[in-house]
Amino acid sequence: MAPQNRLQALFDLSRTLSSSLDLAEVLEQFTSRAAELTGAIAADLSTWDRDRDLLVQLTEYLSHEDRVSIPDDRLYPLADYPASRRVLDEQTPLQIRVSRPDDDPSERRLLAERGLGSLLMLPLVARGESIGLMEIVDTDDREFDTHDVEFCQALCDVVATAVRNAQLYEQVKEMALRDQVTQLYNRHCFEEQLAAAVARSRRSGEPLALLVIDLDGLKRINDLGGHPAGDEALRAAAESLRSSCRLGDVPCRLGGDEFAVILPGAEATAAELVAERAQKRLRELGKGQYSFSGGVAMSGDELATPYELYRTADIAAYRAKTAGGARTLIAQQS
Amino acid sequence: MAPPNRLQALLELSRALSSSLDLSDVLTVLLDRVSRLTGATGTAVSRWDRERDMLVTLAHHSHGASSLAEVEHEYPVAEFPSTALVLQTQRPLQVRSSNPRDDPVERALIARLGFKSLLMLPLVARGETIGLMEIADVNDRAFTPQDVEFCRAVCDVFATSMHNAMLYERARELAHRDQLTGLHNRRFFDDHLERALGLADRSGRPVALLVLDLDGLKAINDGGGHPAGDEALCAAACALRASVRAGDLPCRLGGDEFAVILPDADVDAALLVADRAQLALREAGQGRWSFSGGVAVDLAGRASNELYRLADEAAYRAKTSGGARTLAA
Numbered sequence: 001m002a003p004q005n006r007l008q009a010l011f012d013l014s015r016t017l018s019s020s021l022d023l024a025e026v027l028e029q030f031t032s033r034a035a036e037l038t039g040a041i042a043a044d045l046s047t048w049d050r051d052r053d054l055l056v057q058l059t060e061y062l063s064h065e066d067r068v069s070i071p072d073d074r075l076y077p078l079a080d081y082p083a084s085r086r087v088l089d090e091q092t093p094l095q096i097r098v099s100r101p102d103d104d105p106s107e108r109r110l111l112a113e114r115g116l117g118s119l120l121m122l123p124l125v126a127r128g129e130s131i132g133l134m135e136i137v138d139t140d141d142r143e144f145d146t147h148d149v150e151f152c153q154a155l156c157d158v159v160a161t162a163v164r165n166a167q168l169y170e171q172v173k174e175m176a177l178r179d180q181v182t183q184l185y186n187r188h189c190f191e192e193q194l195a196a197a198v199a200r201s202r203r204s205g206e207p208l209a210l211l212v213i214d215l216d217g218l219k220r221i222n223d224l225g226g227h228p229a230g231d232e233a234l235r236a237a238a239e240s241l242r243s244s245c246r247l248g249d250v251p252c253r254l255g256g257d258e259f260a261v262i263l264p265g266a267e268a269t270a271a272e273l274v275a276e277r278a279q280k281r282l283r284e285l286g287k288g289q290y291s292f293s294g295g296v297a298m299s300g301d302e303l304a305t306p307y308e309l310y311r312t313a314d315i316a317a318y319r320a321k322t323a324g325g326a327r328t329l330i331a332q333q334s
Numbered sequence: 335m336a337p338p339n340r341l342q343a344l345l346e347l348s349r350a351l352s353s354s355l356d357l358s359d360v361l362t363v364l365l366d367r368v369s370r371l372t373g374a375t376g377t378a379v380s381r382w383d384r385e386r387d388m389l390v391t392l393a394h395h396s397h398g399a400s401s402l403a404e405v406e407h408e409y410p411v412a413e414f415p416s417t418a419l420v421l422q423t424q425r426p427l428q429v430r431s432s433n434p435r436d437d438p439v440e441r442a443l444i445a446r447l448g449f450k451s452l453l454m455l456p457l458v459a460r461g462e463t464i465g466l467m468e469i470a471d472v473n474d475r476a477f478t479p480q481d482v483e484f485c486r487a488v489c490d491v492f493a494t495s496m497h498n499a500m501l502y503e504r505a506r507e508l509a510h511r512d513q514l515t516g517l518h519n520r521r522f523f524d525d526h527l528e529r530a531l532g533l534a535d536r537s538g539r540p541v542a543l544l545v546l547d548l549d550g551l552k553a554i555n556d557g558g559g560h561p562a563g564d565e566a567l568c569a570a571a572c573a574l575r576a577s578v579r580a581g582d583l584p585c586r587l588g589g590d591e592f593a594v595i596l597p598d599a600d601v602d603a604a605l606l607v608a609d610r611a612q613l614a615l616r617e618a619g620q621g622r623w624s625f626s627g628g629v630a631v632d633l634a635g636r637a638s639n640e641l642y643r644l645a646d647e648a649a650y651r652a653k654t655s656g657g658a659r660t661l662a663a
Contacts, residue, residue: 005337011345019460019495023500127353168355169502175509180589181522188513218589219552226646227591250513255514256551256589257561314560323524 001039007090008150009037017162021169026162027058039140039148045124045159045168046076047132048088053078054135058209083107084121086138092123092228093149100142113137117141122151122156126164134159179253181231182238190252190260192304197262199248201299202210208299209263209271212313213241213278216291216325219258237292246270259292260310268330271296276327293320294328302333343371344487351495355490355502360495361393362404365658368469374484376449377469379492380409382421382463387411389466397448397472407517410541416440417454421463424456426482432474436526450474453482455489459497467492485524514564515571523585523593528581530595535634541632542604545645546574546611546625549657554623569618570625577610579603592625593645601662604629608660626653627660 001009009313016029027045034043044289045058055076078085083104087094096107096119111119113222116137124132134156136144142151160162177189185193201208215237222230234253241251243259273293295316303309316331323329350363359544361379368377378394391407399601411418420427429452442453449470457465467489469477477485478512510522510662518526527543534541548570553561567586574584583595608627615623628648634643644663652661 004341007338007341007345009346011341013350014345014352015491015494018348018498021498129345157349161349164353165352165502169498169505170507172505174503176505179588187511187538223650226643226650227587228643231591254557258560 001151006154010151012159013037013155017158020162022168023058023163023166026166030159030162032138037154038136040120040136042137043139045132045163046135047124047163048078048130049191055081056117058132079105084133087121087123087133091123091125091130093120093153095120095144095149096142097143111137114291115122115139118143120144120152122149122152124156124159124160124163130196131164131167131186133161135282139197141186153221164297173318179331180232182253184238184241184259185250185252187252187254189264190250190254191306193250193252194260194262195265198299198304198309201264202304206265207267207311209266209268209281209296210309210313211235211263211271211294211296211328212259212310213255213259213261213275213292213319213328215259215322216293216321221289234291237282240282240285241280243281244274246274249274251320260313268296272328272330278324279328287296293317293325295320296330297331298329298333300333335338337546340484340487344491346616348491349487351440351492351513354631355499357496357503358402360492361381364492365393365395368488372481374453374468374469375472376447376468378468379457379465379496381465381496382411383408385460386498389417392465397466398468399455410412414439414443420456420466424458424463425457426453426486428453428477428482430474430476431433437644439604444470448472451476453477453485455482455485456487457493457496459493464493464497464500473597485654487590503586512571513566515586517571517592518583518585522583522589523587523595523639526583527595527642530597530634531632531638531641533597537598538596542599542601543630543632543641543645544594544596544604544608544627544660545628545649546570546592546594546608546627546660547649547653548592549624549626549653550591566619569623570615573611573618576614577607579607582607593642599631601629601631604661605633605662612658612660624658625660626650626657629660630663643657 013033017026020026046055049056057074057080075159079161080295083094085320096103096111098108098117099113107119118138119139120136123130124134136152141246178184179186197208210227215233218230218233221233237259238253241259246253248264252260254260261274263274279292282292296301297309297313297316299309303312312331320327320329347367353358354360369656376396378391383390387410391411393402408520416429429436429444430443431445431450440452447485451471451474453469455467456463467556467566469485492587510519512519530541547568551563551566554566570592571586574594578584578594581597584595587593594607595648596607612625615625626649630641630644630648648661648663652659
């Protein structure tokens with residue numbers, strides 16, 4: 001591209017990417033223009049997960065939506081890729097060519113496996129920190145000249161800023177949905193999710209179970225050990241629910257000693273099973289000190305609104321509590 | 335500026351603006367550059383509050399000095415027909431004091447501020463008008479179509495960043511509020527207690543922490559279900575809000591537990607706030623509801639969790655000695 005066109009292209013990219021705070025949208029916008037902008041066949045983006053010291057390939061994010069479900073083969077431990085690590089640490093670009101025997105062997109192997117000839121790795125730097133990599137690949141065994149590299153660095157600046165902003169926005173939005181003590185979804189989020197689940201179940205005819213849970217004796221735990229002890233019990237309860245849920249179940253903390261799990265597609269027996277697993281796990285975590293009282297209700301003609309469903313499960317949980325706690329009862333429904 | 339220079343300038347502006355999601359950063363970046371970009375002597379940026387149909391000035395740059403608005407000035411849009419037109423049609427508009435056909439309200443306004451010409455531009459993000467940029471000049475200047483076009487491009491770039499910053503701020507605000515009572519939440523509390531202690535350390539003035547437990551929430555819940563509990567919690571939040579001093583930070587930590595961070599307060603000041611809150615809550619609940627409170631004060635050096643532990647222990651002693659009272663650690 002001529003310099004003036006490059007300037008225009010950079011400006012257009014900057015405008016497009018900064019007009020969204022949604023990571024998937026930002027990636028999509030970049031990916032759809034990457035080949036045209038770089039003159040290579042593709043540009044992959046990945047973020048640096050510093051805690052786990054991994055590169056997470058972001059373009060996969062597009063097809064998977066949920067980052068949790070990124071398959072392991074899209075996660076690259078940096079320990080295995082010294083050249084990538086150098087780019088991140090030193091914040092300088094690096095070229096790899098399959099034909100050059102002195103270049104990093106692990107990168108060359110990766111290129112050869114994919115039938116590629118050359119690679120330009122560039123750091124994504126936002127506010128002075130490396131947040132990931134842009135990898136521009138080509139089938140030809142070519143050298144990227146100084147102008148190409150400079151232009152690609154300018155692209156990286158634009159992309160890095162947009163990715164960072166989207167990540168920050170996502171983090172803070174996610175925060176608003178979570179209970180701070182347990183990191184489960186909070187009551188506000190529960191109400192929205194329950195309403196959506198009830199509507200879906202009524203449309204599809206799939207069953208929907210709701211499990212409401214009260215941690216037994218939270219008041220006594222608080223009184224004996226202060227709020228830190230209470231928080232510990234709440235976290236144990238959250239962990240027991242998290243580890244007992246099926247894929248697609250939504251565990252929430254409603255406040256105080258009260259939790260709930262939305263179980264789409266579950267019959268009462270399946271919900272009861274989840275409750276039993278959680279009860280057992282909670283007992284283990286608390287070395288026998290903690291238990292909960294649970295109640296299960298099924299959505300249906302009789303319990304058509306989210307509130308009725310919640311109310312019925314809550315009453316069953318209350319009966320479980322008055323019957324001595326540490327058990328789960330299924331609401332009697334005709 | 336020549337077209338390539340303008341493009342370069344726009345790109346740089348876009349990059350500088352998008353490097354932060356904080357509205358005051360974004361405004362500062364704009365003010366730093368805007369007079370160089372537009373050649374104007376004055377610039378003002380406002381947010382359009384549609385619900386109240388007000389223009390809220392966020393920042394201005396005038397005769398070489400810029401400032402972020404510390405107190406937000408508000409203008410009812412209805413009183414400025416030309417401004418209303420710009421916001422509604424999303425088209426720029428020029429006003430010159432020498433042109434008798436231009437809006438007299440605007441002409442009077444710019445004359446009062448020492449300007450002779452004004453260019454009003456809508457700030458549009460994702461198709462919606464979110465505010466107004468006003469570019470003023472001390473000279474009786476006619477903005478050329480090229481000037482206007484360039485200023486529009488500056489506005490577009492700026493509006494995107496302003497919109498992002500506003501979205502981010504709203505999400506942050508939501509993440510730091512307790513959804514039931516609207517008080518600050520525990521996340522906010524953790525951040526701000528730390529900060530208040532740091533401030534106390536530097537200023538040498540004490541910070542007090544008041545921890546309050548709503549008495550008998552469990553009994554209220556068991557008697558009247560969660561709606562009754564929610565009612566008591568909201569009443570407690572109201573009582574706190576009405577009783578704190580300006581600058582105090584009332585929070586709900588979760589369950590039946592509340593706290594107030596009181597910068598620059600000693601034990602007596604904190605106890606006074608607690609007494610006022612106790613009284614307000616008793617009135618609101620016609621005697622049914624009360625707090626058990628604990629106060630701890632620190633000058634400096636102590637870790638925030640240590641201060642919290644002291645106040646929480648005092649609140650616990652208040653509860654075990656019958657509740658409805660506040661004790662100092």
